[in-house]
Amino acid sequence: MTTNASRHSAKPFATAALLAAALFIGAPGHAADESDPAPIPDTLQQRIASCIACHGEHGEGSPGSGYFPRLAGKPATYLARQMQDFQNGLRKYAPMEYTVRQLSPEYMREIAEYFSAQQVPYGRSEVPTVSDAVIQRGNELVEKGDPSRQIPACASCHGSQLTGVEPSTPGLVGLPYDYISAQFGSWRTHTRATVAPDCMALVASRLSDSDITAVAAALASRELPADTHAQPAGSVTPPLSCGVLGAVEDPS
Amino acid sequence: MKHLRWWLLLVFVVVVLGVAWWLFGSGGREPVSPQASAVPAASLKDPALVEKGRYLVAAGDCAGCHTARGGADFAGGRTVATPFGNIPVPNITPDHETGLGDWSFEDFEQSMRHGVGRHGELLYPAFPYTSYTKASRDDLLAIFAYLQSLAPAQQPAVAGSLEFPYSVRNGLKAWRALYFRAGEFKPDPAQSAEWNRGAYLVQGLGHCNECHAARDSLGGTPGDVHLTGGQIPVQNWYAPDLSTQRHGGLEGWTAKDIVDLLKTGQSARGATFGPMAEVVVNSTQYMSDEDLHAIATYLESLPPRDAPAEPSRMFDADTLVDAGAKVYAEHCESCHRADGKGVAGIYPPLDGNSSVTEPTGINAARIVLLGGFAPVTAANPRPYSMPPFAQQLSDEQVAAVISYIRRSWGNHASAMRAEDVSKYRQTPID
Numbered sequence: 305m306t307t308n309a310s311r312h313s314a315k316p317f318a319t320a321a322l323l324a325a326a327l328f329i330g331a332p333g334h335a336a337d338e339s340d341p342a343p344i345p346d347t348l349q350q351r352i353a354s355c356i357a358c359h360g361e362h363g364e365g366s367p368g369s370g371y372f373p374r375l376a377g378k379p380a381t382y383l384a385r386q387m388q389d390f391q392n393g394l395r396k397y398a399p400m401e402y403t404v405r406q407l408s409p410e411y412m413r414e415i416a417e418y419f420s421a422q423q424v425p426y427g428r429s430e431v432p433t434v435s436d437a438v439i440q441r442g443n444e445l446v447e448k449g450d451p452s453r454q455i456p457a458c459a460s461c462h463g464s465q466l467t468g469v470e471p472s473t474p475g476l477v478g479l480p481y482d483y484i485s486a487q488f489g490s491w492r493t494h495t496r497a498t499v500a501p502d503c504m505a506l507v508a509s510r511l512s513d514s515d516i517t518a519v520a521a522a523l524a525s526r527e528l529p530a531d532t533h534a535q536p537a538g539s540v541t542p543p544l545s546c547g548v549l550g551a552v553e554d555p556s
Numbered sequence: 557m558k559h560l561r562w563w564l565l566l567v568f569v570v571v572v573l574g575v576a577w578w579l580f581g582s583g584g585r586e587p588v589s590p591q592a593s594a595v596p597a598a599s600l601k602d603p604a605l606v607e608k609g610r611y612l613v614a615a616g617d618c619a620g621c622h623t624a625r626g627g628a629d630f631a632g633g634r635t636v637a638t639p640f641g642n643i644p645v646p647n648i649t650p651d652h653e654t655g656l657g658d659w660s661f662e663d664f665e666q667s668m669r670h671g672v673g674r675h676g677e678l679l680y681p682a683f684p685y686t687s688y689t690k691a692s693r694d695d696l697l698a699i700f701a702y703l704q705s706l707a708p709a710q711q712p713a714v715a716g717s718l719e720f721p722y723s724v725r726n727g728l729k730a731w732r733a734l735y736f737r738a739g740e741f742k743p744d745p746a747q748s749a750e751w752n753r754g755a756y757l758v759q760g761l762g763h764c765n766e767c768h769a770a771r772d773s774l775g776g777t778p779g780d781v782h783l784t785g786g787q788i789p790v791q792n793w794y795a796p797d798l799s800t801q802r803h804g805g806l807e808g809w810t811a812k813d814i815v816d817l818l819k820t821g822q823s824a825r826g827a828t829f830g831p832m833a834e835v836v837v838n839s840t841q842y843m844s845d846e847d848l849h850a851i852a853t854y855l856e857s858l859p860p861r862d863a864p865a866e867p868s869r870m871f872d873a874d875t876l877v878d879a880g881a882k883v884y885a886e887h888c889e890s891c892h893r894a895d896g897k898g899v900a901g902i903y904p905p906l907d908g909n910s911s912v913t914e915p916t917g918i919n920a921a922r923i924v925l926l927g928g929f930a931p932v933t934a935a936n937p938r939p940y941s942m943p944p945f946a947q948q949l950s951d952e953q954v955a956a957v958i959s960y961i962r963r964s965w966g967n968h969a970s971a972m973r974a975e976d977v978s979k980y981r982q983t984p985i986d
Binding site (some may be wrong): 324342344351352353354355356357358365369391392393394397399401402403405406407408411414527 | 625626652687812834837890893899902903915926927928929931932935938939940941943944946947984986
């Protein structure tokens with residue numbers, strides 16, 4: 305049966321057949337086989353691809369852009385509250401509102417705890433060039449506030465090292481300048497709010513535009529402390545009565 | 557000759573006055589007080605009736621409009637956006653001052669059945685009485701009993717923004733003459749009890765046709781248009797055709813696919829998102845398996861559709877599709893797979909997915925831009941999600957990848973242009 309012609313072509317034919325077989329096994333096998341070469345892991349990380357796209361796999365944020373804040377290490381109750389505020393339309397940013405719209409409180413809590421538990425180095429983002437006097441004024445507001453205008457120091461609520469306080473107060477160190485100043489703008493234009501009394505809206509209304517620049521620049525250029533964990537619950541006595549603090553269990 | 561002219565003038569004046577009375581005359585209805593109602597107040601407190609009402613209120617997705625984000629349940633306090641302006645949504649809790657506290661069942665039935673308010677005023681059809689009119693009296697009674705059992709919430713209506721002439725309620729008389737036929741659902745004796753139950757739910761409380769049919773320039777749905785799909789005004793999502801037969805939006809869907817989608821938010825054929833995700837979360841996931849099967853039975857009986865028109869060849873779709881293949885390989889393939897089949901139970905297929913191939917491409921564009929989670933339901937409490945690509949991809953890249961998925965595998969829909977994508981970037985979320 306074997307002819308010269310077929311013997312000559314045997315080798316290329318075999319190669320082609322092998323290739324075809326490989327393609328056949330490879331391609332449709334992908335679809336049909338549940339144990340795909342790249343199976344989808346059953347992890348929270350995989351489930352929350354939607355969050356990770358902007359905030360990073362470990363909640364490190366996108367320091368390059370300035371507007372996607374770090375979530376890693378922030379108190380879980382704070383993070384869950386933010387999602388709830390987006391859901392209720394108190395905080396306004398369309399992509400976030402859409403993303404969290406259908407999430408249950410339990411799922412939001414789980415996501416908040418995931419990001420809260422992440423420990424990744426802080427990235428630094430660019431701070432606009434401002435004079436030393438501006439930084440000095442910013443640091444004054446951060447550490448002492450401005451009692452004559454009833455502006456409390458940032459540190460009085462956000463902790464002496466500005467790393468936040470469990471369970472509801474976020475850290476401020478390492479946040480980008482753009483993000484901080486944008487948030488003050490949001491409180492003033494009522495696109496960021498939370499349960500009343502909304503302390504940060506009050507503080508933002510008392511700050512002047514130049515104060516906001518100063519605080520944002522001072523915070524964004526501050527050296528990071530060695531321990532960036534949030535302070536324990538009850539370690540500060542806030543000078544204002546805040547809904548977010550009243551809404552959680554009284555530490556006393 | 558002179559007499560004739562006078563007569564004509566007289567007839568003209570009478571006609572004008574008649575039309576004016578028809579358009580501007582007040583409804584002039586006296587509300588029926590709860591005390592004067594034929595339904596004794598005590599009978600509304602029957603726990604079984606209230607429980608039945610809770611189920612039907614979920615089936616009718618009343619919360620979808622009557623509960624504001626972050627607001628008290630059923631207390632209104634928001635508006636519904638329409639092309640004619642924003643229409644305030646009323647408080648339907650039994651608050652005496654701002655809700656239905658002083659309403660009788662007669663008042664309630666009239667609003668649901670006839671779209672007429674307590675004082676005879678015509679209601680705007682953003683309230684889907686066009687569908688609710690088909691509900692049975694027993695079901696309306698249960699719904700009323702449930703609403704009256706809620707904790708009263710004081711919440712006045714917010715201001716709407718309808719402009720003239722839409723602000724003239726009596727203009728609705730003309731609209732109603734064109735689009736509204738009041739009347740309870742009439743079962744079709746030629747069909748099974750299950751089919752009739754499905755038809756009752758779909759056409760009545762489910763008010764599916766309010767979104768799943770195209771509205772014309774007056775915001776109405778002509779009577780013969782039934783579940784053939786349509787763009788939802790202002791919200792800019794496309795509610796697909798619901799026929800499972802040839803050329804239908806759900807062509808090839810089994811009853812199980814339909815039930816799965818309504819129960820869990822996703823099925824082997826696709827996942828819900830946007831407004832339908834809210835419907836699943838608020839409404840259909842709570843419906844019994846029997847009712848969901850009935851809905852599937854009814855939808856499966858919808859007739860085949862005409863073949864879609866050939867996509868226009870106004871621009872070079874092939875170049876776009878080629879560019880889209882690269883975007884797909886980089887950003888989409890790891891989840892939706894090279895063959896567009898997705899991953900069962902996790903990521904929906906794109907091949908044959910009605911959200912991908914619907915006529916406008918709006919859904920695909922907005923999903924690529926927004927990403928998001930599948931709805932959280934009892935059956936799927938921790939859904940997987942899709943990253944938003946609005947930040948990462950340009951209009952050109954989004955148009956390319958959408959053109960690719962709409963024209964790959966078994967899909968033969970039109971390509972999309974970058975200009976269209978830029979339009980959908982601006983669509984508000986609410």
